[in-house]
Every structure is written in C-alpha cells, then in structure tokens.
Amino acid sequence: MTIQRMDNVGIVVDDLDVAVAFFTELGMELEGRTPIEGSWASSVVGLRDMRSEIAMMRIPDAPGRLELATYHRPALITPEPAVFPANAVGLHRVMFAVDDIEDTIARLRQFGAELVGEVARFEDSFLLCYLRGPSGIIVGLAEQLN
Incomplete structure (x- = not known):
C-alpha cells in the first residue's frame, strides 16, 4: 500500500x-x-x-x-505555554511559497501577524520568515529569488 x-x-x-x-x-x-x-x-x-x-x-x-x-x-483548551517557540515538540509550522514576502507580511500584519524572528536570505535562493498568526499558528513564508 x-x-x-x-x-x-x-x-x-x-x-x-x-x-x-x-x-x-x-x-x-x-x-x-x-x-x-x-x-x-x-x-x-x-x-x-x-x-x-x-x-x-x-x-x-x-x-x-x-x-x-x-x-x-467540549470547550477549547489552551495548553501552557499558550505560545510555543519554534523548537517545541509537535506541529511546527505551515509553510507557503509566496511571490513577494514583504508585501505578504504587510498584508498579514493587519490581521495581527507578527514576525517570529526576521526575514532572512538563504544563499541566493530564498527569502524566508516565520510569522505568528491567529491562535499562535506559525506560518512560514518563502520567496524564491531565482
């Protein structure tokens, strides 16, 4: 199978x-x-x-x-701590490829998104970042450079 x-x-x-x-x-x-x-x-x-x-x-x-x-x-439960760091065991993040990382960050900030760290460049291949979105969800963004 x-x-x-x-x-x-x-x-x-x-x-x-x-x-x-x-x-x-x-x-x-x-x-x-x-x-x-x-x-x-x-x-x-x-x-x-x-x-x-x-x-x-x-x-x-x-x-x-x-x-x-x-x-x-039953009612929702919020585990402690309510916001987990990137190295917590369990579901880490959901990653999306985007056309323009800076524009995407700006648009998502109006919904409360905050950068976990900063936008970083991986060689000449990608711009990458993690955002914390609703309910503490970590969303990864990747913009391919070439």
Missing part, C-alpha cells in the same frame, strides 16, 4: 472567522464551512458529545488544503 496524497493539515483555532480572514488574505480560498457533530465525529476525534465547526481552505489551482476548526463542545 502507498499513500495517495496528503489531503489536508488541520489546525484548531479560537476564532474561526479571524483565521479564515487571515488565510484568505494570504491567498487561500474558502472551499466550505460546516458544523461537525454526532457519534461518528466523536468516535474519530475521541471526544464525547463533541460539536465543532470547520472551514476548509484551499490553495487556488494547486493541491493542498488547510482545515481550520474550532470546538464549541
């Missing part, structure tokens, strides 16, 4: 509207938004009597989707 594809990456957020707006500004499109609940959903995620809402974001004309979710039941 082989893997057919990576379908999506799921991220739990505290404000679904803000997260959708942030990733829309980044250039993704909202594919759909729906509540998720019922015994099948509770069985999959291992939470009794759960109710959530998801927003599926897609990259236009490219493979790859991001599933943004918030939980209404």
Whole structure:
C-alpha cells in the first residue's frame, strides 16, 4: 500500500472567522464551512458529545488544503505555554511559497501577524520568515529569488 496524497493539515483555532480572514488574505480560498457533530465525529476525534465547526481552505489551482476548526463542545483548551517557540515538540509550522514576502507580511500584519524572528536570505535562493498568526499558528513564508 502507498499513500495517495496528503489531503489536508488541520489546525484548531479560537476564532474561526479571524483565521479564515487571515488565510484568505494570504491567498487561500474558502472551499466550505460546516458544523461537525454526532457519534461518528466523536468516535474519530475521541471526544464525547463533541460539536465543532470547520472551514476548509484551499490553495487556488494547486493541491493542498488547510482545515481550520474550532470546538464549541467540549470547550477549547489552551495548553501552557499558550505560545510555543519554534523548537517545541509537535506541529511546527505551515509553510507557503509566496511571490513577494514583504508585501505578504504587510498584508498579514493587519490581521495581527507578527514576525517570529526576521526575514532572512538563504544563499541566493530564498527569502524566508516565520510569522505568528491567529491562535499562535506559525506560518512560514518563502520567496524564491531565482
């Protein structure tokens, strides 16, 4: 057996509207938004009597989707510390290739995005940076130079 594809990456957020707006500004499109609940959903995620809402974001004309979710039941929990550094064990970041890194940073700042470090140049190949977005999500940006 082989893997057919990576379908999506799921991220739990505290404000679904803000997260959708942030990733829309980044250039993704909202594919759909729906509540998720019922015994099948509770069985999959291992939470009794759960109710959530998801927003599926897609990259236009490219493979790859991001599933943004918030939980209404049971209540969201925020682990300590609430904002993890880049070397924390677990999901590290979601990386996107962009045309203009400085323009992208400027547009995302209006949604509260902050640079984790700074924009750095990797040889003559890429400009790279990490931003902290909604719900503390680390988003990597890469602009190819040649």
